[in-house]
Each structure stands twice: as C-alpha cells, then as structure tokens.
Amino acid sequence: MAENAKRILILGLGGAGCSTIARIASTAPDGMEFAVMDCDVQTLERCAHIETRLVIGKGITDGLSAGGDLETGRRCAESSVSQIETLLSAVDLLLVVTGLGGGLGSGAAPVLARMARNAGAHSLFFTVLPFPFEGSVVQGKAHNSLHRLRTHADAIVQMPNKRIQPDGDALLTDSMERSDRTLSAGVVGLWRILSHTGLCNLDFADLHTLLRYCDATCRFSCASATGEGRAQTLIDALRVHPLADNGAIFENAPGMLVGITGGEDLTLAEAQQIMESIVPDNETCWVKMGIAIDPSFSGRISAMVLTAESWKEPLVGDGRGGLKSASGEGGQGELPGVLKPRSRAFGGSERTVWRGEDLDVPTYLRRKTKLPR
Numbered sequence: 001m002a003e004n005a006k007r008i009l010i011l012g013l014g015g016a017g018c019s020t021i022a023r024i025a026s027t028a029p030d031g032m033e034f035a036v037m038d039c040d041v042q043t044l045e046r047c048a049h050i051e052t053r054l055v056i057g058k059g060i061t062d063g064l065s066a067g068g069d070l071e072t073g074r075r076c077a078e079s080s081v082s083q084i085e086t087l088l089s090a091v092d093l094l095l096v097v098t099g100l101g102g103g104l105g106s107g108a109a110p111v112l113a114r115m116a117r118n119a120g121a122h123s124l125f126f127t128v129l130p131f132p133f134e135g136s137v138v139q140g141k142a143h144n145s146l147h148r149l150r151t152h153a154d155a156i157v158q159m160p161n162k163r164i165q166p167d168g169d170a171l172l173t174d175s176m177e178r179s180d181r182t183l184s185a186g187v188v189g190l191w192r193i194l195s196h197t198g199l200c201n202l203d204f205a206d207l208h209t210l211l212r213y214c215d216a217t218c219r220f221s222c223a224s225a226t227g228e229g230r231a232q233t234l235i236d237a238l239r240v241h242p243l244a245d246n247g248a249i250f251e252n253a254p255g256m257l258v259g260i261t262g263g264e265d266l267t268l269a270e271a272q273q274i275m276e277s278i279v280p281d282n283e284t285c286w287v288k289m290g291i292a293i294d295p296s297f298s299g300r301i302s303a304m305v306l307t308a309e310s311w312k313e314p315l316v317g318d319g320r321g322g323l324k325s326a327s328g329e330g331g332q333g334e335l336p337g338v339l340k341p342r343s344r345a346f347g348g349s350e351r352t353v354w355r356g357e358d359l360d361v362p363t364y365l366r367r368k369t370k371l372p373r
C-alpha cells in the first residue's frame with residue numbers, strides 16, 4: 001500500500017451482511033480488507049475464510065442471534081465497544097453491508113456508525129431492506145434503524161430486496177442471491193475506483209466531498225460490458241440497474257462520482273460516450289470522473305456511478321476551484337477539523353477545560369456528531 005493510501009475496511013454486519021461479505025471475499029480482487037461481525041456464532045462459522053470475525057454481545061445472547069430484537073442488537077454492540085474500537089483504529093473509510101429488519105444489523109448499525117465517526121473514519125452503509133411480505137413489524141424495525149443510522153453515518157445506500165424482481169417462479173434463495181450480487185458489485189466497484197490509481201484519478205478526497213455534502217442517502221449503479229458496441233451496452237446496463245430507476249438517478253442527481261475501468265484498449269471516444277450519457281446536461285450537478293486502466297480488463301469495460309440523492313444545500317464555487325455551501329455557513333457537514341482554542345469563551349469568563357476538552361464548545365461540535373434531521 002502506498003504511504004498515503006487510505007485504509008478501507010469492508011464489514012459485514014448480521015446475517016445478510018455476513019453472507020454478502022462471504023460471497024465478495026471468495027472472489028475479491030487482491031488488496032480488499034474484510035471483517036464480519038455478529039452475535040450469532042453460526043453465522044460467523046459460515047465465514048471461515050474471512051480472517052477477522054468478531055463475535056459481539058457474548059454475554060447477552062450466549063452466541064445465538066439477536067432473535068429479531070433491535071434493542072438486543074444495540075446492546076450487543078454497546079457491550080463490545082473496545083473490540084469494535086480496536087477494529088476501527090486507523091480505518092479511513094468503513095464500508096458496511098447489513099440487512100435491516102432483523103435484530104443485530106438493525107440494532108448494531110447505528111452504534112457502529114457512531115463509533116466510526118468518533119474514531120475519525122467515514123462510514124458508508126450498504127443496507128438491504130426487507131421484502132414487503134416480511135410484514136409491517138420487520139419493515140418498522142428497518143425504518144427505525146435507518147432513522148437512527150442517518151444521525152451518524154456519512155451516507156446510506158438503500159437496497160430494498162423487492163427491487164430485485166424475481167422472474168415468475170424464481171426461488172426465494174435465488175432472488176436473495178441476486179440481491180447479494182447486486183450489492184457485492186457495488187461494494188467492489190466503489191473499492192476499485194478508490195483504490196486504483198488511474199489516468200484520471202478519483203480519490204478519497206472526491207468521495208469525501210460527496211459524503212460531506214450529500215443529505216445522507218446515496219444510490220449507485222454499476223455494470224460491465226464486452227464486445228462490439230460495448231460502451232452503449234454498458235450505458236444501457238447502467239440504466240436498467242435495480243437502483244437506477246431507468247436512468248432517473250443520473251438525471252436528478254445533484255452530485256456524482258463516475259469511475260470507468262478498462263484495459264489498454266479503452267478508447268477516448270468510449271469514455272466520452274459513457275460520460276455524455278450519464279452526466280446530466282446542466283451546470284448544477286457536481287461531477288467527478290476517474291478512469292483507470294487495468295490490464296486484466298482487456299476487452300472489457302466497467303463503470304461504477306455513485307450518486308447523491310439530494311444535497312444538503314446548493315453548492316457554489318469558492319473562487320479557488322473548490323466548493324462551499326451557498327449560504328456560506330459551515331453546516332454540520334463542515335465542522336471544523338480542529339476547534340480553535342479560545343482564551344475567553346463567554347464574555348470574559350474563564351474556559352471550562354476538562355481532560356483537554358473545552359466544555360464551552362457544544363458536545364456535538366467537539367465530537368463532530370451530526371444531529372438528527
């Protein structure tokens with residue numbers, strides 16, 4: 001890893017998350033770093049090929065699942081704070097895959113997001129939402145968890161299981177597998193565009209900008225294509241992706257990252273055709289593009305597009321080639337990295353400093369916590 005490379009940890013949380021990560025890890029490109037976490041020992045046993053497996057809440061469920069109880073899931077995570085802190089140390093970006101609607105994933109995800117923020121890591125959650133037939137109680141738990149997650153996570157990608165429309169009499173396991181494959185492709189695609197140095201780089205700072213300004217929810221689309229007319233095939237596939245709403249996610253996006261990967265045979269015309277079809281024809285969409293040449297892609301091109309669903313507020317140029325929010329105010333997403341020490345906080349009274357922290361500064365500012373929307 002290059003000296004200034006950012007560390008990306010890909011974590012599976014709960015049953016659905018662990019099964020997706022187990023699938024990704026068995027065919028992953030070199031260099032991806034994985035971990036799985038559950039209170040259910042049996043789930044972790046199915047992930048034997050993943051080096052880092054964390055059993056949380058041992059004293060609470062005794063190695064069993066959280067039994068669909070969100071509060072138990074939350075307590076499992078809270079009881080394993082030091083294990084999780086160790087896992088998150090020196091991580092720059094945490095990509096979490098989890099299913100919401102059960103107990104462990106729904107309860108532990110918000111705790112994990114909070115801990116990632118406190119550890120100074122960005123977090124992006126790829127969440128699977130339950131099928132409607134699982135009932136309103138399960139849907140309610142997923143909704144509740146999403147609501148809490150928005151408080152601390154930088155961004156959340158929602159992937160309702162129902163988006164993967166099974167053909168006629170497809171087996172339930174097959175449609176779940178399709179859902180897992182869709183998520184896996186998104187996780188690998190995002191990792192690839194952040195990890196490959198390319199002709200035209202997309203890097204961590206670009207993702208940071210998207211996460212800082214997006215209003216918590218993101219979508220993605222990704223596809224690969226080969227053969228004659230492969231650029232058009234790729235564009236069509238990006239539009240019919242289960243999360244792309246026939247291209248509406250591109251047309252309406254206020255911001256997007258586009259990563260294109262191809263072999264030595266990738267042409268300028270192909271890159272241009274893809275960009276012109278994906279990027280909305282307006283001046284308000286913030287777009288960052290990266291192109292990477294990977295010799296193993298000979299004959300194949302692939303693209304990953306991560307879009308913000310909405311922006312906290314419109315962005316304008318800062319006159320130095322950067323961006324700032326239109327109001328000119330920081331907003332919660334732009335909390336200062338280092339709080340400036342002040343000699344007298346309130347009208348000449350002495351600062352209240354405890355263990356090196358200035359208690360006159362509100363806790364949410366000191367801890368860089370996003371308040372609930």
Ligand SMILES: Nc1nc2c(ncn2[C@@H]2O[C@H](COP(=O)(O)OP(=O)(O)OP(=O)(O)O)[C@@H](O)[C@H]2O)c(=O)[nH]1
Nearest residue numbers: 014015016066067068099101102103104105130179
């Ligand atoms: N796509 C997909 N979705 C799944 C899978 N397993 C479960 N789900 C979905 O994810 C939701 C949460 O289920 P789990 O991940 O098994 O629950 P958990 O977080 O382990 O919670 P507990 O088992 O109660 O501790 C379910 O309601 C399903 O909609 C899977 O293998 N693939």
Ligand SMILES: [Mg+2]
Nearest residue numbers: 014015040065
């Ligand atoms: Mg489970």
